[in-house]
Structure formats: structure tokens, C-alpha cells
Amino acid sequence: xxxxxxxxxxxxxxxxxxxxxxxxxxxxxxxxxxxxxxxxxxxxxxxxxxxxxxxxxxxxxxxxxxxxxxxxxxxxxxxxxxxxxxxxxxxxxxxxxxxxxxxxxxxxxxxxxxxxxxxxxxxxxxxxxxxxxxxxxxxxxxxxxxxxxxxxxxxxxxxxxxxxxxxxxxxxxxxxxxxxxxxxxxxxxxxxxxxxxxxxxxxxxxxxxxxxxxxxxxxxxxxxxxxxxxxxx
Numbered sequence: 001x002x003x004x005x006x007x008x009x010x011x012x013x014x015x016x017x018x019x020x021x022x023x024x025x026x027x028x029x030x031x032x033x034x035x036x037x038x039x040x041x042x043x044x045x046x047x048x049x050x051x052x053x054x055x056x057x058x059x060x061x062x063x064x065x066x067x068x069x070x071x072x073x074x075x076x077x078x079x080x081x082x083x084x085x086x087x088x089x090x091x092x093x094x095x096x097x098x099x100x101x102x103x104x105x106x107x108x109x110x111x112x113x114x115x116x117x118x119x120x121x122x123x124x125x126x127x128x129x130x131x132x133x134x135x136x137x138x139x140x141x142x143x144x145x146x147x148x149x150x151x152x153x154x155x156x157x158x159x160x161x162x163x164x165x166x167x168x169x170x171x172x173x174x175x176x177x178x179x180x181x182x183x184x185x186x187x188x189x190x191x192x193x194x195x196x197x198x199x200x201x202x203x204x205x206x207x208x209x210x211x212x213x214x215x216x217x218x219x220x221x222x223x224x225x226x227x228x229x230x231x232x233x
């Protein structure tokens with residue numbers, strides 16, 4: 001049996017927001033929002049990868065698998081996501097001889113991602129067997145047409161080739177990677193073609209355009225405060 005494995009990375013440390021993953025949002029730990037969305041979606045198995053016994057207990061309480069504690073060297077601020085994914089895949093292969101068809105990397109910093117959003121990404125993924133990945137993208141908040149850089153000759157427009165219209169509604173739509181949806185085939189994640197250490201094959205992916213609350217990614221205290229307000233509305 002193969003299927004889809006959902007990996008929720010939730011280490012104990014956090015630079016921007018201390019103890020972020022266990023901090024309460026709408027009455028439950030931040031990580032629990034992602035667990036609840038994942039386990040009620042069409043993902044076949046959901047595992048939390050953590051170095052924290054406290055987070056492990058939360059994972060089990062909210063019906064996710066958590067069969068191991070992540071090694072310390074994979075739980076630092078400089079640890080690579082691809083290494084966390086490969087460590088989890090290695091565990092299931094060594095212990096169960098099971099390898100999923102694809103991995104959904106579900107970061108807890110996107111608490112407004114729902115089971116319906118996850119299922120929509122899975123539908124996109126299954127709509128084209130030739131693609132390696134599905135990735136969410138959202139419109140940039142600060143359009144690069146209005147950005148500047150320091151240069152030897154003084155302050156210079158950062159992207160002079162981009163049109164800079166009088167009305168913002170006339171701007172060319174520009175999107176940015178978003179962490180809400182990261183889904184890739186296991187063959188890509190374990191293959192040599194992922195040597196660039198990215199979870200997404202940027203040369204062979206389907207974009208999933210998202211907006212609104214789903215696009216919120218919590219990395220700072222201000223963003224957490226915003227999420228608290230939105231969760232009450």
C-alpha cells in the first residue's frame with residue numbers, strides 16, 4: 001500500500017515567536033490547527049516530526065502519528081526541510097518497509113489552511129501524473145515596481161523593466177511562493193534531481209493560487225497577533 005504521507009514539522013525552538021508551535025491560537029496549540037486539517041483530509045497518514053516530548057503528546061492527542069523524536073541535528077534553525085522529510089521517509093521504510101507515493105509538507109505556521117484546501121491540492125496533484133509538485137502561490141503584498149535599492153550612483157529603482165503605472169490596479173500581477181501547500185512525489189524528494197535541496201521541483205510543478213487567510217504565514221509576533229484577531233472573527 002502506498003498513498004500520501006503528511007509530514008508536519010514542529011520543532012521546539014522558534015526564533016521569531018518563542019514556543020510558537022505550542023502557543024494557543026483560538027484555544028488550542030498552533031500545531032493542532034494543522035493536525036486537525038490534515039487528519040480530516042484525504043491524506044492517508046499524518047505524522048508530526050518533532051524534537052519535543054510536549055509536542056509529541058499534542059500530536060497524539062489530536063490523532064496524528066508521532067513514532068519518534070527528531071534528532072537534535074535536524075531540529076535547529078539551520079536544519080533543511082529536505083533532510084527532515086528524508087529522515088521521516090527513512091523511518092517508515094526501515095520500520096515498516098512502507099514508502100508513500102508523495103509527501104505533503106504541512107507547516108504549522110499556516111493555521112488557516114483547511115482540510116478542503118488540502119484536498120484541492122491533492123486533486124490538482126492527481127490531475128497530472130507527469131508533474132512532481134504542487135505549490136501554493138499568493139499575490140505579493142509589496143509590489144516590486146515600487147521597490148528601490150542602494151547603488152553606487154544613489155537610490156535606484158530595483159526593477160526598472162517593470163511597468164510603474166499611476167494606478168495600482170494596472171500593475172502586472174506578481175506572485176510569491178507560499179508555504180501553505182507544499183506537495184511533492186517521493187521519487188523527486190529522494191532522487192538526485194532534488195540535489196538543489198528544495199521540496200518543490202520548480203521546473204515541474206502545478207501552482208495553486210491562494211489568497212485571504214489561507215495565505216497567512218506566521219513567522220513574527222505581529223503575524224501571530226493578526227492570526228489571533230482573525231481566528232475570533
